Amino acid sequence: MKYPMRALALAGLFSLAPLALATSYSSPEVIVDPSPFKGVHGLAVDRLGRLLAGSVVGNSIYQVDIDDGSVSTLIGPDDGQADDIAIGPNGEMAWTGFYSGRVLYRENDDAPIQVLASDLPGINSLDFNDETGALYASQVFLGDALWEVDRTGQQPPRLIARDMGGFNGFEVGADGWLYGPLWFKGQVVRINPDDGEIKIISSDFKTPAAANFDSKGNLYAIDTFSGQLKQVDQRSGETRVIAQLDSALDNLALDAQDNIYVSNMANNRITQVNPQTGEARQIVGGELAVPAGLTLSEDGKTLYIADVFALRAIDTASGKVTDLRRAHGSDAEYPINVGLGKERLLVTSFSTGTLQLISRADNSTLAMVHQLNAPSAAVELDDGSILVSEMGTGKLLRLMGADLGERIDVLNGLQGPVQMILARDGMVYLTQMSGVLSRFNPATGELTSVAEGLRLPEGLAELPDGHLLVAEPSAQRLVTINPQTGESTIAVEQLPIGLKPGPGMPPTGIPTALAVDAQGRVYFASDIDNGLYRLTPQ
Known part of the structure; x- marks a missing residue:
């Protein structure tokens, strides 16, 4: 009963009819400068x-x-x-x-x-x-x-x-x-x-x-x-x-x-x-290498970013970048996404099949879960269990226990799950490469479609007014979606996103993630030039 009660308690905090949408955004503001390459090797x-x-x-x-x-x-x-x-x-x-x-x-x-x-x-x-x-x-x-x-x-x-x-x-x-x-x-x-x-x-x-x-x-x-x-x-x-x-x-x-x-x-x-x-x-050189998944602290002051060859924290006021983990110099395993738990960071790597839990307080590793099949995102539920989406199997798993050793398949048949968020209504929303934005009820296990026909949707975030913001990198744009009606509106276009994946890489390539602060400012990283940007609603 925890989740339905939470949803009822929050229902009065924001109404979805009508919703006041920002009519436009500022031009992208550079928070961290772009750099060449996407990781440099030979x-x-x-x-x-x-x-x-x-x-x-x-x-x-x-x-x-x-x-x-x-x-x-x-x-x-x-x-x-x-x-x-x-x-x-x-x-x-x-x-x-x-x-x-x-x-x-x-x-x-x-x-x-x-x-x-x-x-x-x-x-x-x-x-x-x-x-x-x-x-x-x-x-x-x-x-x-x-x-x-x-x-x-x-x-x-x-x-x-x-x-x-x-x-x-x-x-x-x-x-x-x-x-x-x-x-x-x-x-x-x-x-x-x-x-x-x-x-x-x-x-x-x-x-x-x-x-x-x-x-x-x-x-x-x-x-x-x-x-x-x-x-x-x-x-x-x-x-x-x-x-x-x-x-x-x-x-x-x-x-x-x-x-x-x-x-x-x-x-x-x-x-x-x-x-x-x-x-x-x-x-x-550059401050970022291959920026992908990102999540924002509750106060909006720190942006955590999965940078493939590093896990980093960015001061949103100054743009200062701090390394939390570096590949091959720590236990980081090519982080592709990062989620915000109550006291933990949830870091996933679909190339190594890993979920890593990191303490937000002291940056220590709390748990390492291996042998996942291309995990693409993770969210923490109120009871401390973790939902993980597997791109490789189309499954949604629930991990429980002190070491997250207990695994339950809660969903099958997802078509390329990319991003998940736990919204303020207690529901989990997720994007699928098939063009679908879905809603998952953790209490009942029910999956419903919110919107369809999206163009390879990836990043997902909740706006202050309750709308959902979705990245469509292949169209180089963001769209807003009413989670009640599924109605979508183009929010901003011609963004520096949408790098075509190379041979042998997942269909998302480097997934474009989104984060939104309490003022509605949107953060995204460019898979084109490796820069970090902010959009301010006008």
């Missing part, structure tokens, strides 16, 4: 001296001006998805489509793009042997294997080894062996491409992400957990810290002058490091 310096950077979520390869940090697109969607980039002995280029499972290649800027290998999910790092022209590539996270890829694309890849421990950003050494990190074992190793033999060089790492040589044969490697760039003694295995950077490092590359370039996925940052002095200079 790096390479080509024979022309160009610094190239790959972004998996951004689905593109970019050219970065080393002097002024300007960024332009070299290869865009959908062929540009690149977790790593390699330059061959004659200037040819190959790259890996992590989600698409493809190895792509072209001889030069004017040549056609070829697919050399496919059906390799999690294809991650690759490099050429400059003496023989052989091309090698590894699978990590969605697989664990090392392959030699046929340069003509006519023959299937040759398997070299499996179950190595995550052979991430590697490079071919002068001796023809492959040198790189085993992500899950904390080691830098070398592997014989002929028979897959592995020899450990160093175990002085927490989570090594990549390794590269300079022109003199010195070996450098990065530790994504500690944020350190290290030089590795190949005989003793001892390491020396060259530069202390931030966690979430992903890749490195060197130019002809042996300057080192390091990518950081959590800040869309590329840093140039002088290996002799350790001096570090940021070439490009």
Whole structure:
């Protein structure tokens, strides 16, 4: 009886007939500046001296001006998805489509793009042997294997080894062996491409992400957990810290002058490091990486944002960004959405199937629930149980118990659930990719349709007058919906939202979330330029 009583008590606080709608909104006000990329990963310096950077979520390869940090697109969607980039002995280029499972290649800027290998999910790092022209590539996270890829694309890849421990950003050494990190074992190793033999060089790492040589044969490697760039003694295995950077490092590359370039996925940052002095200079970067889900504190002063490679808090008055968690430097698991509980943050990751509960008081992790099927959103009910929507199964689950170990299927047959909110009337409202806005009654388990025919609805928030605000990123607009009648009105158009998802990604791509404060001001993040914006009702 808790929820019906609550609904009755709140019914007098706002009436849905008639409703006073804001007729317009201000132009988007920038709260956090935009940045390039969508997480930056593989790096390479080509024979022309160009610094190239790959972004998996951004689905593109970019050219970065080393002097002024300007960024332009070299290869865009959908062929540009690149977790790593390699330059061959004659200037040819190959790259890996992590989600698409493809190895792509072209001889030069004017040549056609070829697919050399496919059906390799999690294809991650690759490099050429400059003496023989052989091309090698590894699978990590969605697989664990090392392959030699046929340069003509006519023959299937040759398997070299499996179950190595995550052979991430590697490079071919002068001796023809492959040198790189085993992500899950904390080691830098070398592997014989002929028979897959592995020899450990160093175990002085927490989570090594990549390794590269300079022109003199010195070996450098990065530790994504500690944020350190290290030089590795190949005989003793001892390491020396060259530069202390931030966690979430992903890749490195060197130019002809042996300057080192390091990518950081959590800040869309590329840093140039002088290996002799350790001096570090940021070439490009941003406060946000891939902003997705967001939720607002009750007082409207703090906006929590799931930034894929970090979980962050933003002061809505100043725009100051504070890291709560960073990927690979904490227990964060690629957060895609965040909900506000009474005393907890509810953080979901559909890429790792995780729900993480974090204390709002001291930022400690209270619970980690795994083996969910692409969870897209979570809300906390009055009794402390958690509702979780699964995009992978179309289910709505209720998690209960001290460790949320008890699971009950409360709904089946949802068509791509994206966002959920617990409204002031005690009902749960949720958007579905099928174009439906639905109402779920937690007390009765009843699901009803509020509005249909929406254009791929994603983000959802409740306005002060009781209307619902829904994001339709594919139409680059927000619409208001009367939850009693289902009547919809376009609230604002031509917003910087609606990035097309790349190959292998969920249909939402990076979901556009919404948050509204007591004054009706609307917060949204751009999946186009990574900026955070505010709309003020006029």
